[in-house]
Amino acid sequence: MVRHMSERADDLQRAGQQLSSLVDAATVVGLGTSTRAAHELFGLVEHTTRALIRRGFRVVAVLDNQRVGELYDEFVRGADIDLDGVLGQAWGPWRTTEMRAALGWLRRHNQRRTDPVRVIAVGGSRVLPADYHRAVELLARLDAPTARRVGELFDVIRTAHDSGEHVQRAHGTHPGTPFVDLARTARDLVLALDGGPDRDEVLLMLDAIVEHHANAIGVGHDVAREERSAADRLVAHQRRTGERIVLWEGSAHVAAHRGVMLGAHLRAALADRYAAVHLTFGRGRIPGMDLPEPSPNSLEGALLAGGAGGVRIVDLRSPAATEVAPLLGRPARTRVVSGVYDPGQDERHYLDLPSPRDSFDVVAVVPTISAVRPLSAATERDVPGRRNE
Incomplete structure (x- = not known):
């Protein structure tokens, strides 16, 4: 079955409704985007999610820091949370006005319901940008020169929460020394201080920070372990609660063909109760660059051939x-x-698929995309996002 519609906002809404009708029998729906930086693709994710919520889905899952997910969940359930502060702690691609608007809609939706939609994060790391600031604050009480030196190291490695080391290397902005080595240097500086409660607290944070950077892509990242662990967290939540889940992620992660990625594990665990949706595009713009027409021999090229407009x-x-x-x-x-x-x-920059049918249940192609709108600045707090504490 093939359908077309234009990519205006109201037509994206209708496309989301149609997508939801194709996958609403599933227990878990993976909404995968070929880029996280396209306004229209995020719009399709949001509108499809809204339609699935109306059809009984009650959890939105993201592959992000679990502590951030806990704060998202508090916010959408009505807690007095500074959402911009929370988004300032999120993985870089989620720090957009589109994400803020989507979470705001979930909060307003929950205000009218007795069965609220929850948000969970299934990523492995629990280190936040705010942890670096907290560690330096504690060190300043103990030894100002050490606090300054550790702060200088943190100023470098904290940037990985905005843009991963592998991305920095690709763009020529990486300083050269692996961030895990700088994190270990910071830990060694703290180990040289006299013991005490503040030092011990900082060392616990530094142990987590070292582990976080040791798992960076291109350093020690074990993609098979991380993807399986994320799938296990998601499936465990579903089995514990019985709630149906919408997963927001990249298409390579949600693809269901055999392999090591998240979607493969979900298909193995849930069979046809897992539906994988691939949201992709033809050409357009994302922050900082224009994107050309897709290769003629790609899935996108084939689906857009003939010039029919619309999604x-x-x-x-x-x-x-x-x-x-x-x-x-x-x-x-x-x-x-x-x-x-x-x-x-x-x-x-093309992903090889054994076949579209092996990898996905539904594909939607938007002919032209525009850039998401990044939030202007990230906010860092000792306890990120909470007010009046």
Whole structure:
């Protein structure tokens, strides 16, 4: 089944409703985007999620820091939370006005309901940007020179919460020394101080900070372990609560074909109760760059061939239009625009799929995208996001 509609805001809403109708029998729906930096793709995620909530889904899951997820959840359930402060602690791609608006909608929705929608985060790390500030504050009580030196090291490595080390290397902004080595240097400086409660608290934070940077992509990141752990957390939550879940992530993570990624584990655990949705695009702009037309031999290129305008939705489990049916059961490529994407080398940024049908249940293609709107600044707090404490 193939459908078309334009990408105006009201048509994105209708597309979300149609997408939800195709996957609402699932227990977990993975909404994967080929880039996290496109306003229209996030809009499709949000509108599809709203429609699924109306159909009984009660949890939104994100692959982010679990402590941030706890604060998201408090906010959407009505707590007195400074949302911009919370988003300042989030993984960089979530720090957008679109994310803020989506969480605001969930909060308003919950105010009218007795069965609130919850938010969970299933990422592995529990280190926040605010932890670095807290550690330096405690050190300042003990030894000002050590606090200054540790603060200088933190000023470098804390940037990984905005843009990962692998992204910094790709863009030529990485200082060279692995951040885990700088974190270990900071820990050694603190170990040289006299013992006491403040020093012990700082060392606990530094142990977590060292572990966080030791797991960085390109350093010691174990993608198989991290993806399986995230899937295990999500499935455990679903089995414990019985609630149906919408997962917001990148398409490479939600893809259901066999492998090490999150979606593969969800398909193995849930079978057809897991639905994988791929939201992708043709061309457009994201913050800082223009994106060219997709490769003609890509999934996007094939689905957009012929020039029909509007969002194209393909249910891969049903008979498809004649011109795309031969593509869906054979190996294919789809574009993935991550933080290391280079528009001048577009051909290098395609994910190989065993076949679209093996990887996804539904695909939606937006012909043209525009950039998300990043929040102007991140706010760091000792206890991020909470007011009046």
